[in-house]
Amino acid sequence: MxxxxxxxxxxxxxxxxxxxxxxxxxxxxxxxxxMILDKYINCLHFTDSVLGVPRLSSITMASxxxxxxxxxxxxxxxxxxxxxxxxxxxxxxxxxxxxxxxLLIILGDQPKNDLSQELLKPSKVVNQFNAQEFNKxxxxxxxxPNKIRNIHTIxxxxxxxxNAFVTQSMESLEDLENxxxxxxxxxxxxxACIMVPSEKNKRSAELIGLNWKEYxxxxxxxxxxxxxxxxxxxxxxxxxxxxATEILKELK
Numbered sequence: 595m596x597x598x599x600x601x602x603x604x605x606x607x608x609x610x611x612x613x614x615x616x617x618x619x620x621x622x623x624x625x626x627x628x629m630i631l632d633k634y635i636n637c638l639h640f641t642d643s644v645l646g647v648p649r650l651s652s653i654t655m656a657s658x659x660x661x662x663x664x665x666x667x668x669x670x671x672x673x674x675x676x677x678x679x680x681x682x683x684x685x686x687x688x689x690x691x692x693x694x695x696x697l698l699i700i701l702g703d704q705p706k707n708d709l710s711q712e713l714l715k716p717s718k719v720v721n722q723f724n725a726q727e728f729n730k731x732x733x734x735x736x737x738x739p740n741k742i743r744n745i746h747t748i749x750x751x752x753x754x755x756x757n758a759f760v761t762q763s764m765e766s767l768e769d770l771e772n773x774x775x776x777x778x779x780x781x782x783x784x785x786a787c788i789m790v791p792s793e794k795n796k797r798s799a800e801l802i803g804l805n806w807k808e809y810x811x812x813x814x815x816x817x818x819x820x821x822x823x824x825x826x827x828x829x830x831x832x833x834x835x836x837x838a839t840e841i842l843k844e845l846k
Contacts, residue, residue, distance in 0.1 A: 595821035597845060598637045598669065598785065599838070600830040601627060603650040617650070621658060627835060628659055632666060634842035637695055639828060642671040645801065646705035653688050660692055667695045669735075673702030674714035682719055686728055696733035698760050721754040733757040735785070738773070740764050740804075745776045758783035760828060763799070766808045767816065770823055786824035788817055790831035790838050798832040814844050 604620030606612065628638060638659070640652035652670035659668060672685055689697055699716040720734045728734065736751045740762040745752075751759070759777060764770050764786050777784055789795060791810040799806060809816030821827050831838035 595818065595845070596636045596826040597634070597821070597842070598639050598826060598828040599631050599635045599842070600639045600641060600787075600828055601631075602641050602644060602832065603652060603655040606648045606650060621650070621655075624655065625659065625662065628663070628666075630839055631842070632663065634839070634846050636826075637667040637669055639669045639698070640671065642673045642700070642702065643676070643705075644703070644832075646703040648705070653685060653692070653694075656689075656694055657692055664693075668692075669696040669698065669733075670694060671698045671700055671702075673700055674716050674719055675702040675704065677714065679714065679719075682714065686723060686732065690728070690731045694732060696735055696757065698735045698737060699756075700737050715750070717750045717754040720756050724755055729757065735760050737762065740773075740787075741769050742773050742776055752777075752780050752782065756782060758785050758825065760785045761787050761824075763787050763789040763802060763804045763830065764820065765805050767819055767823065770820055774823055783825040785826040785828050786820045787828040787830060788813075788820060790829065790834060790841060792831065792834040792837050794834035794837075795832055814841055817841070817845060 601624060604617055604624060631638060640655045642652045643649045656668045656670055659666060686697065699719050701716055716736055720736055723729065723734055734756055735758045736754060736756040738748055738751065738759045738761055742748065759782055761773060770786050774784055789799060789804060789806065791806040791813055817827055829838060
């Protein structure tokens with residue numbers, strides 16, 4: 595089973611003001627987590643300003659880790675909402691020079707008070723980058739819902755021919771199997787995202803409308819079974835790192 599683990603880079607304005615010393619301290623916390631994770635995972639994934647909250651760039655955070663561990667496989671989310679096409683070219687070039695494993699191109703949640711209208715569609719970005727052969731140097735992925743009732747709802751994303759689809763946090767094995775059945779004919783990999791069920795993660799689950807009732811009591815079995823169905827799993831535990839590491843140890 596290929597296991598990826600998701601980490602959030604530090605917030606830039608955790609107390610509504612910028613502090614250089616606090617940022618450096620928070621970076622060290624992430625670096626320490628990475629040292630622990632390195633024993634148990636195949637690839638590390640950095641998010642990009644989840645829920646529109648400004649955080650250190652996923653690419654910058656990856657570059658910091660690469661300085662200490664050049665061989666570690668790292669993937670990054672990249673929000674198109676915050677970028678134009680020129681900055682996307684810069685981002686993908688930086689990622690290739692850092693020897694990153696893949697980029698997950700997402701629209702991203704809208705920040706507060708952001709009234710910008712023109713948005714780059716992730717599928718169009720991936721389609722264009724593939725046409726320009728960036729995909730020969732780095733894998734380009736797209737996100738999909740955790741439930742797909744009609745394959746035509748993601749027709750544009752399938753047409754972009756990404757390397758893989760990364761699901762939103764899964765709720766059931768049946769939903770995952772249904773996704774696999776519908777995606778398999780298009781020769782696109784599926785990476786199943788799974789949130790660690792925990793009281794500390796409950797608020798995060800509520801924010802994305804996640805119901806983990808099916809696997810709450812046996813998360814390890816759910817992850818193992820998901821790993822048998824999907825090509826890879828992506829484990830996320832936004833607010834309970836200690837529990838996540840215990841689960842990773844069991845999966846090793």
